[in-house]
Amino acid sequence: xxxxxxxxxxxxISIFVITIxxxxxxTSPTMVAKIVGTSGxxxxxxxxxxxxxxxxxQYLLLKRFxxxxxxEINDTVLGNKLGRLLTFFFSAYILIVAGIDMRExxxxxxxxxxxxxxxxxxxxxxxxxxxxxxxxxxxTIARFAKFIVYIVIGGYILVILLSIxxxxxxxxxPLFGYGLDKTLITGFLRSSYYGEIALVGAFAKSLQxxxxxxxxxxxxxxxxxxLTSSACLFFNLAFSYITAQEQVSPMxxxxxxxxxxxxxxxxxxxxxxxxxxxxxxxxxxxxYASMVMFCHxxxxxxxxxxxxxxxxxxxxxxxIPKGLNEVxxxxxxxxxxxxxxxxxxxxxxxxxxxxxxxxxxxxxxx
Amino acid sequence: MHKRIALLLxxxxxxxxxxxxxxxxxxxxxxxxxxxxxxxxVSDRIRLTLQIPEFTNTNxxxxxxxxxxxxxxxxxxxxxxxxxxxxxxxxxxxxxxxTFIPKTINFMHLNAVVVSEDFASSGEMKEFVxxxxxxxxxxxNTSIIVCKGSxxxxxxxxxxxxxxxVTETMEELISKADITGYFPKLTISDFAIKVKSxxxxxxxxxxALNKGDNFIEKGQYYTGGFKAPSDFYAGDMPRTGGQxxxxxxxxxxxxxxxxxxxxxxxxQMVELTxxxxxxxxxxxxxxxxxxxxxxxxxxxxxxxxxxVDIKGEKPMIHTTLSLEGEIxxxxxxxxYESPDMKGIVEEAVAQHIADGxxxxxxxxxxxxxxxxxxxxxxxxxxxxxxxxxxYNWRQKFSEASLMLHVDFTLRRTGRFIETxxxxxxxx
Numbered sequence: 001x002x003x004x005x006x007x008x009x010x011x012x013i014s015i016f017v018i019t020i021x022x023x024x025x026x027t028s029p030t031m032v033a034k035i036v037g038t039s040g041x042x043x044x045x046x047x048x049x050x051x052x053x054x055x056x057x058q059y060l061l062l063k064r065f066x067x068x069x070x071x072e073i074n075d076t077v078l079g080n081k082l083g084r085l086l087t088f089f090f091s092a093y094i095l096i097v098a099g100i101d102m103r104e105x106x107x108x109x110x111x112x113x114x115x116x117x118x119x120x121x122x123x124x125x126x127x128x129x130x131x132x133x134x135x136x137x138x139x140t141i142a143r144f145a146k147f148i149v150y151i152v153i154g155g156y157i158l159v160i161l162l163s164i165x166x167x168x169x170x171x172x173x174p175l176f177g178y179g180l181d182k183t184l185i186t187g188f189l190r191s192s193y194y195g196e197i198a199l200v201g202a203f204a205k206s207l208q209x210x211x212x213x214x215x216x217x218x219x220x221x222x223x224x225x226x227l228t229s230s231a232c233l234f235f236n237l238a239f240s241y242i243t244a245q246e247q248v249s250p251m252x253x254x255x256x257x258x259x260x261x262x263x264x265x266x267x268x269x270x271x272x273x274x275x276x277x278x279x280x281x282x283x284x285x286x287x288y289a290s291m292v293m294f295c296h297x298x299x300x301x302x303x304x305x306x307x308x309x310x311x312x313x314x315x316x317x318x319x320i321p322k323g324l325n326e327v328x329x330x331x332x333x334x335x336x337x338x339x340x341x342x343x344x345x346x347x348x349x350x351x352x353x354x355x356x357x358x359x360x361x362x363x364x365x366x
Numbered sequence: 367m368h369k370r371i372a373l374l375l376x377x378x379x380x381x382x383x384x385x386x387x388x389x390x391x392x393x394x395x396x397x398x399x400x401x402x403x404x405x406x407x408v409s410d411r412i413r414l415t416l417q418i419p420e421f422t423n424t425n426x427x428x429x430x431x432x433x434x435x436x437x438x439x440x441x442x443x444x445x446x447x448x449x450x451x452x453x454x455x456x457x458x459x460x461x462x463x464x465t466f467i468p469k470t471i472n473f474m475h476l477n478a479v480v481v482s483e484d485f486a487s488s489g490e491m492k493e494f495v496x497x498x499x500x501x502x503x504x505x506x507n508t509s510i511i512v513c514k515g516s517x518x519x520x521x522x523x524x525x526x527x528x529x530x531x532v533t534e535t536m537e538e539l540i541s542k543a544d545i546t547g548y549f550p551k552l553t554i555s556d557f558a559i560k561v562k563s564x565x566x567x568x569x570x571x572x573x574a575l576n577k578g579d580n581f582i583e584k585g586q587y588y589t590g591g592f593k594a595p596s597d598f599y600a601g602d603m604p605r606t607g608g609q610x611x612x613x614x615x616x617x618x619x620x621x622x623x624x625x626x627x628x629x630x631x632x633x634q635m636v637e638l639t640x641x642x643x644x645x646x647x648x649x650x651x652x653x654x655x656x657x658x659x660x661x662x663x664x665x666x667x668x669x670x671x672x673x674v675d676i677k678g679e680k681p682m683i684h685t686t687l688s689l690e691g692e693i694x695x696x697x698x699x700x701x702y703e704s705p706d707m708k709g710i711v712e713e714a715v716a717q718h719i720a721d722g723x724x725x726x727x728x729x730x731x732x733x734x735x736x737x738x739x740x741x742x743x744x745x746x747x748x749x750x751x752x753x754x755x756x757y758n759w760r761q762k763f764s765e766a767s768l769m770l771h772v773d774f775t776l777r778r779t780g781r782f783i784e785t786x787x788x789x790x791x792x793x
Binding site for chain 1: 502505506507555558559562563564565739742743745746748749750751752753754
C-alpha cells in the first residue's frame with residue numbers, strides 16, 4: 001500500500017521549487033533567448049506573476065472545499081462522470097509531461113555525458129529510480145526533496161560564482177530584447193513554466209489546510225521566479241543573445257566554461273549531480289501525481305499494482321520523440337507555451353461553476 | 367539452511383556485477399590530442415594535423431612525455447606524435463586517422479587549435495572552428511591561434527620547453543598574455559561568441575615559427591632611433607635560441623574572415639583600453655634625450671571608462687584611462703625623480719599611450735573591426751535588438767571619432783630616489 005502521508009510547507013515548497021526550477025537546466029533558457037532575446041530574465045518574472053494570478057483561482061477553489069483534493073472537488077462540482085473525465089485527462093497530460101521532461105533530460109545527458117550509452121539504457125535506470133521513489137510514497141519524496149533542494153540551490157550558486165569571470169554586463173543590452181510587447185506576451189504564455197504549482201491540488205490532502213496551501217503556492221512561485229530569473233540573467237551575461245540561441249543546455253555549458261587557473265576547471269561533474277537528483281524528483285512528482293489521479297478516477301485503493309504498468313507507459317512515452325530537436329523545439333516548446341491551458345484553466349472553470357452552482361465544501365456549509 | 371543458500375546465491379550473483387562494465391575504457395585506451403592544426407589541403411578540402419604526445423614517466427630525462435627528449439630521437443618522435451590527414455571535414459579526417467591509430471582519438475585534453483593564416487583569410491575558419499564546439503569532447507576554453515605559414519609545421523614545432531609536457535608549455539606561454547599584453551588570451555568560446563556578435567568582432571592570438579632568420583649576428587650597430595618594443599608581428603622578432611613557437615600580435619576578423627593583424631605593441635594598446643592588462647611594462651623615448659629610452663612598469667589605477675555618444679550622425683567615443691607606474695631605469699641620468707621633472711615623464715608616457723591607441727584605432731577603422739569593443743558601450747543606448755541591429759555598429763564604428771584622455775601618475779622611481787650624475791672627465 002503506497003500512502004501519501006502528511007508533510008509540512010518546507011517539504012512542499014522544496015518539491016515545487018525543484019520541480020519548477022530544474023527545467024532551467026535544460027533547453028528552456030535557449031528557447032527563451034530565441035523568442036525574447038536579452039529580456040529572458042524579465043519575461044520569466046512576468047510568467048511568475050501570471051502564475052501567481054492563476055494560482056489565486058486554484059487557492060480560492062481549495063479554500064472553498066477544505067480538506068478535499070482537486071480530484072474530489074472536480075467530482076463534487078462537475079459530477080462524477082465529468083469530474084473524473086477532467087481528472088483523467090489531467091492525469092494523462094501530467095504523465096505525458098513527465099515523459100517529455102524525462103526524454104529531454106536523457107537527450108541532454110547523451111549529448112554531454114553519456115554519448116555512447118543507448119537512450120533506452122538510461123531510461124531503464126531512470127524508470128527504476130522513479131519506481132523505487134514512488135513506491136515509498138509522497139511523504140518520502142517530499143522529505144527527499146527537502147534534503148536535495150539545499151544541494152541543488154547551493155550547487156547552482158556555486159556554479160554561478162565560479163562563472164563570474166565569464167560574465168559581461170553589456171550582453172544584457174538591449175534591455176527589452178526583441179521588444180517589450182513580445183516580452184510581455186511571451187511572459188504571460190510561458191506561465192506554463194511554473195505550471196507544476198497546479199499539482200498542489202492533487203496533493204492538497206497531504207498538506208495542512210488552505211492557509212498553508214496559500215503559503216506554499218505563493219512562496220514557491222516567488223522563489224522559483226527569483227531563481228529562474230537569476231538563471232536567465234546569468235545565462236544572458238555569459239552568452240550574447242545570438243550565441244545563447246544555440247546552446248543545448250546553457251547552464252551545463254556555463255559549468256564547462258569554469259576556468260579559474262589551471263586548478264579550478266572542469267567542474268561540470270558537480271553540476272551533473274544537481275541535475276540528476278533534481279530531475280529524479282521532478283519526474284517522480286509528475287509520475288506520482290498522475291498515478292494518484294488515475295487511481296482516483298478508477299477508484300483503485302492500492303496503488304502498488306498500478307506502479308509498474310504506469311512506468312511502462314512512461315517508458316513508452318519516452319520512446320516517442322525521435323531526437324533532441326523534436327523534444328526541445330516542438331514538444332517542450334508546446335508545453336511551455338500552451339501548458340497553462342491544462343494547468344490553470346480547469347481550476348478557473350471549476351471555481352466559476354462552483355460559484356454558479358453554489359457548491360461548497362463541508363466546513364463552509366456548516 | 368535456506369538463508370545460507372540465499373546468501374551464497376546473492377554472493378555469486380554479486381560477483382557477476384563486480385567484474386566492471388564489459389565496455390569499460392581505461393585512460394590508456396585513448397590517444398589524447400593536445401594540439402590541432404587546420405589548413406587548406408592539397409588532396410582534399412582540409413589538412414588536419416593532430417599532435418598526440420606519448421605521455422610517459424616525467425622523471426625519465428630521455429623520454430619526457432609530450433615530445434621532449436634527446437635530440438637524436440626528436441625527429442622520429444615528432445613524426446610519431448604528429449599525424450596529418452587530408453579529408454573533406456575535421457571529423458572525416460579523425461575517422462580516417464582511426465584507421466591507423468590503434469587507440470581511440472580523444473579531444474578532452476585539446477589545448478589549442480591552430481589555423482593557418484591562409485585558411486583564416488579564406489573565410490572557411492568560421493565554418494570549421496565554430497562547429498568544433500558542437501562536439502562534446504572539445505572544451506570551450508581551448509585556445510585559438512592563427513599562425514603564419516603552415517599549421518602543420520607549427521603543431522610539429524610545439525614541444526615541451528623547460529618542462530615535460532607540451533600542454534604545460536602552451537598553457538604557460540599563453541598565460542604570458544596577462545603580463546605582456548603582446549597577444550590576447552582568447553579561446554574557441556570567445557571566437558564563437560564574437561564571430562556572431564553584433565557588438566564587436568572576433569580576434570585570435572597571432573603566432574609564427576621563428577627560426578632565427580631575423581637575427582643578424584654581426585653588422586653595424588643600430589642608430590635608427592626609438593622603436594616601440596614588439597611593434598612587429600610574430601615571426602619577425604630578431605632573436606635566436608629558445609623554442610621556435612612565438613606568440614605575438616592579434617589576428618583580426620571581420621564577419622568571420624581574417625582581414626588584418628595587429629602588432630604586439632598595438633595589441634598591448636588594445637588590451638590596455640579593454641582593461642585586460644592590469645600590469646605591464648612599457649618603453650618610451652626619453653622626453654629630453656629622445657635617442658635614449660625609459661622603461662616603465664605601468665599599472666591600471668582605475669578600470670578604463672568609456673562612453674559612446676550616438677546622438678550625432680557619427681558616433682563620438684570618449685575613453686579615459688587612469689594608469690600609474692614606476693620608472694625601471696633612466697639611462698640618460700636626468701633627474702626625473704625630482705618633483706619638477708616628474709611631470710615631464712608623466713606627460714610623455716600619457717602621450718606615448720595615447721598615440722599608440724589612436725594609431726591602432728585608425729588601423730581598426732580601416733579594417734571595420736571594433737577590436738576595442740566600443741560597441742558594448744554603444745548598445746546601452748538602445749531598448750530593442752531590432753533598433754540596435756538597424757543602427758549597424760560595424761559601419762558606424764568606421765566613421766566614429768575618438769576622444770581619448772590618458773592620465774598617468776608616476777608613483778615610484780625604483781630603488782633610487784634621485785639620479786646622481788656619472789662623473790665625467792673635467793675639461
